[in-house]
Amino acid sequence: MCIVSVISVISVAKNVCPNLVWSDLEAKKSMKLNFRVNGVEREIDAPPMKRLLDALREDLRLTGTKEGCGEGECGACSVIVDGEALNSCLAPVCQMQNANIITVEGLARDGKLDPLQQAFLECGAAQCGICTPGMLIAARALLDANRRPSRDEIKEAIAGNLCRCTGYVKIIDAIEQAASAA
Amino acid sequence: MQKFEYASPTTKEQAVALLGKSWGETEVLAGGTDLLSLMKDFIVTPKRVVNIKGIAELSLIRMPRNGSANIGALVTIEQLIDTLGRGFPAITDAAKGITSPQIRNMGTVGGDLLQRPRCWYYRAGFGLLPKGENGEPLVANGDNRYHAILGNDGEAKFVNPSSLAPALIALNAKIKIFGPAGGREVAADKFFVAPRSDSDREYTLEPNEIVMGISIPPTLGVRSATYEVRQKEALDWPLAAASVALTLDAAKKVKAARIALGHVAPTPWLAEAAAEYLTGKTINEDVAAEAGKIALAGAKPLSRNAYKVQLARVAVKRAILQAAG
Numbered sequence: 109m110c111i112v113s114v115i116s117v118i119s120v121a122k123n124v125c126p127n128l129v130w131s132d133l134e135a136k137k138s139m140k141l142n143f144r145v146n147g148v149e150r151e152i153d154a155p156p157m158k159r160l161l162d163a164l165r166e167d168l169r170l171t172g173t174k175e176g177c178g179e180g181e182c183g184a185c186s187v188i189v190d191g192e193a194l195n196s197c198l199a200p201v202c203q204m205q206n207a208n209i210i211t212v213e214g215l216a217r218d219g220k221l222d223p224l225q226q227a228f229l230e231c232g233a234a235q236c237g238i239c240t241p242g243m244l245i246a247a248r249a250l251l252d253a254n255r256r257p258s259r260d261e262i263k264e265a266i267a268g269n270l271c272r273c274t275g276y277v278k279i280i281d282a283i284e285q286a287a288s289a290a
Numbered sequence: 291m292q293k294f295e296y297a298s299p300t301t302k303e304q305a306v307a308l309l310g311k312s313w314g315e316t317e318v319l320a321g322g323t324d325l326l327s328l329m330k331d332f333i334v335t336p337k338r339v340v341n342i343k344g345i346a347e348l349s350l351i352r353m354p355r356n357g358s359a360n361i362g363a364l365v366t367i368e369q370l371i372d373t374l375g376r377g378f379p380a381i382t383d384a385a386k387g388i389t390s391p392q393i394r395n396m397g398t399v400g401g402d403l404l405q406r407p408r409c410w411y412y413r414a415g416f417g418l419l420p421k422g423e424n425g426e427p428l429v430a431n432g433d434n435r436y437h438a439i440l441g442n443d444g445e446a447k448f449v450n451p452s453s454l455a456p457a458l459i460a461l462n463a464k465i466k467i468f469g470p471a472g473g474r475e476v477a478a479d480k481f482f483v484a485p486r487s488d489s490d491r492e493y494t495l496e497p498n499e500i501v502m503g504i505s506i507p508p509t510l511g512v513r514s515a516t517y518e519v520r521q522k523e524a525l526d527w528p529l530a531a532a533s534v535a536l537t538l539d540a541a542k543k544v545k546a547a548r549i550a551l552g553h554v555a556p557t558p559w560l561a562e563a564a565a566e567y568l569t570g571k572t573i574n575e576d577v578a579a580e581a582g583k584i585a586l587a588g589a590k591p592l593s594r595n596a597y598k599v600q601l602a603r604v605a606v607k608r609a610i611l612q613a614a615g
C-alpha cells in the first residue's frame with residue numbers, strides 16, 4: 109500500500125561545499141522535475157519518492173500505464189525510459205530529471221497504430237487487457253534493440269510481464285508478426 | 291511512506307557526509323527496486339534518503355587487458371551483462387538469473403549486494419530475527435521452506451539474497467567501500483555477516499559508508515560458472531545457487547578451486563572443504579557430485595527445508611561441470 113505523504117525535500121545546490129550537512133540545506137516539500145513524455149516536454153512538482161507510475165497517471169493523466177502488483181513483479185506498469193523498459197512502480201520520480209519517457213500512449217503516431225498494436229489486434233493478443241500496455245512496452249523496447257528477435261528472445265523480453273489470462277502464445281505470435289512486418 | 295528528507299549529492303564525499311552514524315535513520319537510494327518496496331511497506335522508515343545516482347564515477351566499468359575488472363556500484367545488471375561479455379561467466383550467469391528485464395535495467399550491482407533479505411517474516415514486519423509475542427523464534431517453528439540450511443545455528447535464519455555475491459567470492463573479488471576516512475577494500479567473502487540483532491545489518495559496511503564498486507582480480511585462465519536451481523524460470527530468487535572458479539593445469543587437473551553457495555545461509559557460503567577436495571583431481575561427474583556432497587556435509591535443515599540440501603548439492607555439481615566445460 110503506498111501512501112505518498114508530504115515530505116520535506118532538501119535540494120542540493122550545484123556549487124555546494126564538499127562537506128555538505130543536512131542542516132545547511134534548504135528544505136522543500138517537493139521538487140520541480142522536467143522530463144519528456146512521448147515527445148512532449150513536461151514539468152511537474154512532486155515529492156521526490158513519488159513513483160513515476162503515479163506521476164504519469166495522476167499528474168499527467170496518462171492512465172494507459174497500469175498498476176498491477178506495485179512490487180516490480182507483473183510488469184503492467186512498464187514504460188521505456190531512455191531506451192530501456194523499466195517498472196514505473198519502482199522508479200522514484202526524483203531519478204527522472206531530463207529523462208526521455210515513452211508510455212503506451214506514445215506508441216501510436218498521427219492516429220496510426222504502432223505495428224505492435226496492430227499485430228496484437230490481429231492476433232487476438234489481449235484478453236482482459238490489464239497486461240497489454242506493459243506487454244506492448246516490453247515488446248517495443250525489444251524491437252527497438254533487436255529488429256528480428258527469435259521466439260526465445262521474445263519470451264525473455266516479456267519475462268517480466270505477467271498475463272493472468274495466460275494468453276502468452278498469442279502475445280508472442282503478435283510480437284513475432286510485428287517484427288516480421290517491420 | 292512516512293515523511294523524510296531527500297538529498298541528491300554528486301560526489302561520494304558529499305554522499306558520505308550526509309549519512310548518519312547509526313543504521314535506520316538514513317537510507318541510500320540507487321536503483322530503488324528494493325528501497326521503494328521496503329519504504330512502502332514500512333519495513334524501513336528512514337528520516338532521510340540520499341540518492342547516489344548522480345555520482346557519475348560510480349557508474350563506470352573498467353576492464354584492463356589482464357582480465358581484471360573494476361565495476362562501479364551504480365552499474366545496472368543489464369549493463370553488467372552487456373559489458374562483461376564472455377570473460378566472467380560466473381558473474382554473467384548469475385546476473386542473467388536476476389529477473390525481469392525491467393528489474394535488470396533498474397537494479398544495480400551495489401543494490402544486488404545490499405538488498406535486504408527476502409525472508410517473508412522480515413518482509414511482513416517481524417524483523418530480521420523474527421520473534422513472536424512471547425519471544426519465541428518464528429522461523430524455526432514456522433514456515434521455513436525457503437530459509438537457511440547452513441550457518442543457521444544463530445538467530446539469523448534468512449538466506450542472503452544476493453545473486454552476484456557467490457560469483458564474486460568464487461572469483462576472489464573485493465568490495466570497494468568509501469567512508470569519512472576515505473576508501474577501503476574488503477574481500478567479498480568477508481563482507482557479509484549474520485546479524486546478531488534486529489538493528490544490525492547483513493554486511494560489514496558502516497552506516498556512514500557506501501559501496502563504491504567491485505574489484506575482480508585478473509581472471510585469465512580461470513574457468514568459472516554459476517548454476518542456480520529455481521522454482522520458476524522468471525521473477526524469483528533461486529532456491530539454491532553455486533558459483534565455481536577453477537584453474538586447471540596442462541593435464542586438466544584442478545590447480546586451484548573456489549566454490550561459493552548462495553541462498554543457503556544468512557551469508558554467501560564459502561565451501562572450502564569441497565574446493566580442497568577438487569584440487570589435484572580431474573573433473574568428471576562423480577568428482578563433481580562428491581564435491582557437492584562435501585559442500586553440504588554440515589547442512590542442518592530446518593523443519594521444512596531439507597529438500598534444499600539436495601538442490602544445493604546439485605547446484606555445486608552442475609556449476610563445477612559447467613566451469614570445467
